[in-house]
Amino acid sequence: xxxxxxxxxxxxxxxxxxxxxxxxxxxxxxxxxxxxxxxxxxxxxxxxxxxxxxxxxxxxxxxxxxxxxxxxxxxxxxxxxxxxxxxxxxxxxxxxxxxxxxxxxxxxxxxxxxxxxxxxx
Amino acid sequence: xxxxxxxxxxxxxxxxxxxxxxxxxxxxxxxxxxxxxxxxxxxxxxxxxxxxxxxxxxxxxxxxxxxxxxxxxxxxxxxxxxxxxxxxxxxxxxxxxxxxxxxxxxxxxxxxxxxxxxxxxxxxxxxxxxxxxxxxxxxxxxxxxxxxxxxxxxx
Numbered sequence: 001x002x003x004x005x006x007x008x009x010x011x012x013x014x015x016x017x018x019x020x021x022x023x024x025x026x027x028x029x030x031x032x033x034x035x036x037x038x039x040x041x042x043x044x045x046x047x048x049x050x051x052x053x054x055x056x057x058x059x060x061x062x063x064x065x066x067x068x069x070x071x072x073x074x075x076x077x078x079x080x081x082x083x084x085x086x087x088x089x090x091x092x093x094x095x096x097x098x099x100x101x102x103x104x105x106x107x108x109x110x111x112x113x114x115x116x117x118x119x120x121x
Numbered sequence: 122x123x124x125x126x127x128x129x130x131x132x133x134x135x136x137x138x139x140x141x142x143x144x145x146x147x148x149x150x151x152x153x154x155x156x157x158x159x160x161x162x163x164x165x166x167x168x169x170x171x172x173x174x175x176x177x178x179x180x181x182x183x184x185x186x187x188x189x190x191x192x193x194x195x196x197x198x199x200x201x202x203x204x205x206x207x208x209x210x211x212x213x214x215x216x217x218x219x220x221x222x223x224x225x226x227x228x229x230x231x232x233x234x235x236x237x238x239x240x241x242x243x244x245x246x247x248x249x250x251x252x253x254x255x256x257x258x259x260x261x262x263x264x265x266x267x268x269x270x271x272x273x274x275x276x
Contacts, residue, residue: 011217087232102224
Protein backbone atom coordinates (compact mmCIF):
# COMPACT_ATOMS: atom_id res chain seq x y z
CA UNK A 1 0.00 0.00 0.00
CA UNK A 2 1.18 3.50 -0.84
CA UNK A 3 1.44 6.11 1.94
CA UNK A 4 1.60 9.91 1.70
CA UNK A 5 2.56 11.93 4.81
CA UNK A 6 1.34 15.54 4.97
CA UNK A 7 2.46 17.84 7.80
CA UNK A 8 4.12 21.25 7.81
CA UNK A 9 6.61 20.04 10.42
CA UNK A 10 9.52 18.12 8.95
CA UNK A 11 10.22 16.54 12.36
CA UNK A 12 6.61 15.33 12.50
CA UNK A 13 6.78 13.90 8.96
CA UNK A 14 9.95 12.00 9.84
CA UNK A 15 8.49 10.83 13.18
CA UNK A 16 5.46 9.37 11.41
CA UNK A 17 7.68 7.79 8.76
CA UNK A 18 9.89 6.20 11.43
CA UNK A 19 7.01 4.85 13.50
CA UNK A 20 5.12 3.37 10.56
CA UNK A 21 8.20 1.45 9.42
CA UNK A 22 6.80 -1.87 10.66
CA UNK A 23 3.81 -1.73 8.35
CA UNK A 24 3.82 -2.86 4.77
CA UNK A 25 3.55 0.71 3.52
CA UNK A 26 5.54 2.23 0.71
CA UNK A 27 6.10 5.92 1.45
CA UNK A 28 5.52 7.50 -1.94
CA UNK A 29 5.87 11.08 -0.82
CA UNK A 30 5.72 13.71 1.89
CA UNK A 31 4.27 17.22 1.68
CA UNK A 32 4.36 20.29 3.91
CA UNK A 33 1.07 21.86 2.76
CA UNK A 34 -2.23 20.98 1.12
CA UNK A 35 -1.31 22.20 -2.37
CA UNK A 36 1.82 20.07 -2.53
CA UNK A 37 -0.15 17.11 -1.15
CA UNK A 38 -2.80 17.39 -3.87
CA UNK A 39 -0.16 17.27 -6.60
CA UNK A 40 1.13 13.97 -5.19
CA UNK A 41 -2.41 12.61 -4.75
CA UNK A 42 -3.26 13.37 -8.39
CA UNK A 43 -0.08 11.80 -9.69
CA UNK A 44 0.47 8.82 -7.41
CA UNK A 45 -2.96 7.96 -5.94
CA UNK A 46 -1.80 6.95 -2.42
CA UNK A 47 -3.91 4.35 -0.57
CA UNK A 48 -3.28 5.89 2.85
CA UNK A 49 -2.67 9.54 3.75
CA UNK A 50 -1.75 11.09 7.10
CA UNK A 51 -2.95 14.70 7.04
CA UNK A 52 -2.24 17.62 9.37
CA UNK A 53 -4.81 20.44 9.52
CA UNK A 54 -2.98 23.67 10.43
CA UNK A 55 -0.66 24.21 7.47
CA UNK A 56 0.38 27.17 5.30
CA UNK A 57 -1.04 27.74 1.79
CA UNK A 58 -3.87 25.20 2.07
CA UNK A 59 -5.19 23.83 5.38
CA UNK A 60 -5.89 20.13 5.91
CA UNK A 61 -9.69 20.36 5.86
CA UNK A 62 -9.68 22.07 2.43
CA UNK A 63 -7.10 19.56 1.26
CA UNK A 64 -9.28 16.68 2.53
CA UNK A 65 -12.28 17.99 0.56
CA UNK A 66 -10.15 18.07 -2.58
CA UNK A 67 -8.69 14.62 -1.96
CA UNK A 68 -12.19 13.17 -1.62
CA UNK A 69 -13.09 14.66 -5.01
CA UNK A 70 -10.08 13.40 -6.92
CA UNK A 71 -9.31 10.15 -5.07
CA UNK A 72 -12.28 9.17 -2.86
CA UNK A 73 -10.98 5.71 -1.97
CA UNK A 74 -7.95 7.17 -0.14
CA UNK A 75 -7.93 6.33 3.57
CA UNK A 76 -7.14 9.60 5.30
CA UNK A 77 -5.93 9.70 8.89
CA UNK A 78 -6.02 13.23 10.33
CA UNK A 79 -3.18 13.96 12.78
CA UNK A 80 -3.62 17.44 14.22
CA UNK A 81 -2.93 19.65 17.21
CA UNK A 82 -6.47 21.09 17.01
CA UNK A 83 -7.95 19.23 19.93
CA UNK A 84 -11.59 20.38 19.86
CA UNK A 85 -14.24 17.79 19.07
CA UNK A 86 -15.90 19.83 16.33
CA UNK A 87 -12.78 19.80 14.16
CA UNK A 88 -12.61 16.01 14.49
CA UNK A 89 -16.27 15.58 13.60
CA UNK A 90 -15.91 17.95 10.65
CA UNK A 91 -12.99 15.92 9.29
CA UNK A 92 -14.86 12.63 9.68
CA UNK A 93 -17.89 14.17 8.01
CA UNK A 94 -15.73 15.19 5.04
CA UNK A 95 -14.41 11.67 4.54
CA UNK A 96 -11.49 11.10 6.95
CA UNK A 97 -11.31 7.51 8.21
CA UNK A 98 -9.57 8.34 11.47
CA UNK A 99 -8.58 11.20 13.68
CA UNK A 100 -5.67 11.67 16.11
CA UNK A 101 -4.85 14.57 18.40
CA UNK A 102 -1.22 15.60 18.85
CA UNK A 103 0.91 14.95 20.81
CA UNK A 104 1.04 11.54 19.14
CA UNK A 105 3.55 8.92 20.29
CA UNK A 106 4.62 5.65 18.69
CA UNK A 107 2.00 3.64 20.57
CA UNK A 108 -0.82 5.99 19.51
CA UNK A 109 0.22 5.70 15.86
CA UNK A 110 0.45 1.93 16.07
CA UNK A 111 -3.02 1.60 17.63
CA UNK A 112 -4.58 3.93 15.08
CA UNK A 113 -2.92 2.28 12.09
CA UNK A 114 -3.69 -1.25 13.33
CA UNK A 115 -7.33 -0.18 13.36
CA UNK A 116 -7.23 1.70 10.05
CA UNK A 117 -5.45 -1.04 8.11
CA UNK A 118 -7.45 -3.87 9.69
CA UNK A 119 -10.63 -2.13 8.66
CA UNK A 120 -9.24 -2.02 5.14
CA UNK A 121 -8.58 -5.80 4.80
CA UNK B 122 -10.91 35.55 44.33
CA UNK B 123 -11.24 38.42 41.83
CA UNK B 124 -12.12 37.63 38.20
CA UNK B 125 -8.76 38.72 36.81
CA UNK B 126 -6.81 36.47 39.15
CA UNK B 127 -9.23 33.59 38.58
CA UNK B 128 -8.87 33.98 34.82
CA UNK B 129 -5.08 34.12 35.14
CA UNK B 130 -5.04 30.90 37.17
CA UNK B 131 -7.46 29.06 34.87
CA UNK B 132 -5.54 30.05 31.75
CA UNK B 133 -2.21 29.23 33.38
CA UNK B 134 -3.44 25.80 34.39
CA UNK B 135 -4.64 24.99 30.89
CA UNK B 136 -1.26 25.83 29.38
CA UNK B 137 0.62 24.04 32.17
CA UNK B 138 -1.43 20.87 31.57
CA UNK B 139 -0.75 21.06 27.84
CA UNK B 140 2.96 21.61 28.44
CA UNK B 141 3.26 18.77 30.96
CA UNK B 142 1.29 16.41 28.75
CA UNK B 143 3.47 17.16 25.71
CA UNK B 144 6.71 16.15 27.41
CA UNK B 145 5.32 13.27 29.47
CA UNK B 146 3.35 11.71 26.62
CA UNK B 147 6.14 11.90 24.06
CA UNK B 148 9.22 11.28 26.19
CA UNK B 149 8.02 9.57 29.38
CA UNK B 150 10.02 12.17 31.30
CA UNK B 151 8.08 14.56 33.50
CA UNK B 152 8.80 18.26 33.15
CA UNK B 153 9.26 20.47 36.21
CA UNK B 154 7.04 23.50 36.12
CA UNK B 155 8.20 26.65 37.92
CA UNK B 156 6.00 29.31 39.47
CA UNK B 157 4.24 31.27 36.70
CA UNK B 158 4.49 35.04 36.86
CA UNK B 159 2.91 37.97 35.11
CA UNK B 160 5.28 39.84 32.88
CA UNK B 161 5.29 43.59 33.30
CA UNK B 162 8.22 44.49 31.11
CA UNK B 163 7.72 45.02 27.39
CA UNK B 164 10.67 42.86 26.54
CA UNK B 165 10.41 39.19 25.69
CA UNK B 166 11.70 36.33 27.82
CA UNK B 167 13.76 34.47 25.26
CA UNK B 168 16.24 31.65 24.99
CA UNK B 169 18.01 31.01 21.68
CA UNK B 170 15.24 29.32 19.69
CA UNK B 171 11.56 30.20 19.77
CA UNK B 172 8.36 28.90 18.24
CA UNK B 173 5.39 31.29 18.38
CA UNK B 174 1.71 30.82 17.55
CA UNK B 175 -0.66 33.71 16.96
CA UNK B 176 -4.15 33.34 18.44
CA UNK B 177 -7.29 34.94 17.00
CA UNK B 178 -11.06 34.46 17.29
CA UNK B 179 -12.68 34.36 20.74
CA UNK B 180 -9.28 35.04 22.37
CA UNK B 181 -6.55 37.15 20.83
CA UNK B 182 -2.86 37.00 21.55
CA UNK B 183 0.01 34.58 21.26
CA UNK B 184 1.83 31.70 22.89
CA UNK B 185 5.46 30.88 22.45
CA UNK B 186 8.01 28.40 23.73
CA UNK B 187 11.61 29.42 23.98
CA UNK B 188 14.56 27.18 24.82
CA UNK B 189 18.17 26.58 23.92
CA UNK B 190 19.23 24.28 21.11
CA UNK B 191 20.09 21.41 23.48
CA UNK B 192 16.47 20.86 24.56
CA UNK B 193 15.14 20.68 21.01
CA UNK B 194 18.08 18.50 19.97
CA UNK B 195 17.31 16.08 22.80
CA UNK B 196 13.67 15.84 21.70
CA UNK B 197 14.61 15.34 18.04
CA UNK B 198 16.97 12.57 19.06
CA UNK B 199 14.15 10.83 20.93
CA UNK B 200 11.66 11.26 18.08
CA UNK B 201 13.74 10.40 15.02
CA UNK B 202 17.17 9.34 16.30
CA UNK B 203 19.17 12.21 14.80
CA UNK B 204 22.12 13.26 16.97
CA UNK B 205 23.15 16.42 15.14
CA UNK B 206 20.05 18.23 13.93
CA UNK B 207 20.32 21.21 11.60
CA UNK B 208 19.23 24.70 12.62
CA UNK B 209 16.18 24.16 10.42
CA UNK B 210 15.31 21.02 12.43
CA UNK B 211 15.70 22.94 15.71
CA UNK B 212 13.39 25.72 14.52
CA UNK B 213 10.90 23.18 13.19
CA UNK B 214 10.86 21.46 16.60
CA UNK B 215 10.23 24.79 18.38
CA UNK B 216 7.34 25.51 16.02
CA UNK B 217 5.81 22.07 16.44
CA UNK B 218 5.85 22.25 20.26
CA UNK B 219 4.15 25.65 20.25
CA UNK B 220 1.60 24.37 17.72
CA UNK B 221 0.71 21.33 19.83
CA UNK B 222 0.44 23.31 23.06
CA UNK B 223 -1.79 26.00 21.52
CA UNK B 224 -3.87 23.33 19.78
CA UNK B 225 -4.35 21.37 23.02
CA UNK B 226 -5.73 24.43 24.79
CA UNK B 227 -8.29 24.84 21.99
CA UNK B 228 -10.19 21.87 23.49
CA UNK B 229 -11.18 24.22 26.32
CA UNK B 230 -11.81 27.40 24.36
CA UNK B 231 -13.64 25.83 21.42
CA UNK B 232 -13.21 25.93 17.67
CA UNK B 233 -13.33 29.72 17.56
CA UNK B 234 -9.94 29.73 19.29
CA UNK B 235 -7.96 30.01 16.07
CA UNK B 236 -4.27 29.29 15.95
CA UNK B 237 -1.81 30.35 13.28
CA UNK B 238 0.91 28.28 11.68
CA UNK B 239 4.11 28.59 13.74
CA UNK B 240 6.46 31.55 13.42
CA UNK B 241 9.96 30.45 14.37
CA UNK B 242 13.08 32.44 15.03
CA UNK B 243 16.58 32.26 16.41
CA UNK B 244 17.78 34.90 18.87
CA UNK B 245 16.01 38.14 19.65
CA UNK B 246 14.01 39.68 16.81
CA UNK B 247 13.83 43.46 17.02
CA UNK B 248 10.33 43.81 15.60
CA UNK B 249 8.53 41.62 18.17
CA UNK B 250 6.93 43.47 21.10
CA UNK B 251 4.02 42.70 23.38
CA UNK B 252 0.78 44.46 22.47
CA UNK B 253 -0.08 46.78 25.37
CA UNK B 254 -3.61 45.38 25.92
CA UNK B 255 -2.48 41.79 26.31
CA UNK B 256 -1.81 40.27 29.73
CA UNK B 257 1.40 38.31 29.47
CA UNK B 258 2.48 35.55 31.78
CA UNK B 259 5.52 33.35 31.82
CA UNK B 260 5.60 29.68 32.80
CA UNK B 261 9.19 28.64 33.50
CA UNK B 262 9.93 24.94 33.05
CA UNK B 263 12.70 22.36 33.06
CA UNK B 264 12.85 19.10 31.19
CA UNK B 265 15.84 16.77 31.58
CA UNK B 266 17.76 19.73 32.99
CA UNK B 267 16.99 22.00 30.04
CA UNK B 268 15.39 25.32 30.94
CA UNK B 269 12.61 26.77 28.82
CA UNK B 270 9.85 29.37 29.00
CA UNK B 271 6.29 29.07 27.85
CA UNK B 272 5.00 32.62 27.43
CA UNK B 273 1.30 33.31 26.98
CA UNK B 274 -0.28 36.63 26.08
CA UNK B 275 -4.05 36.75 25.82
CA UNK B 276 -6.49 39.65 25.70
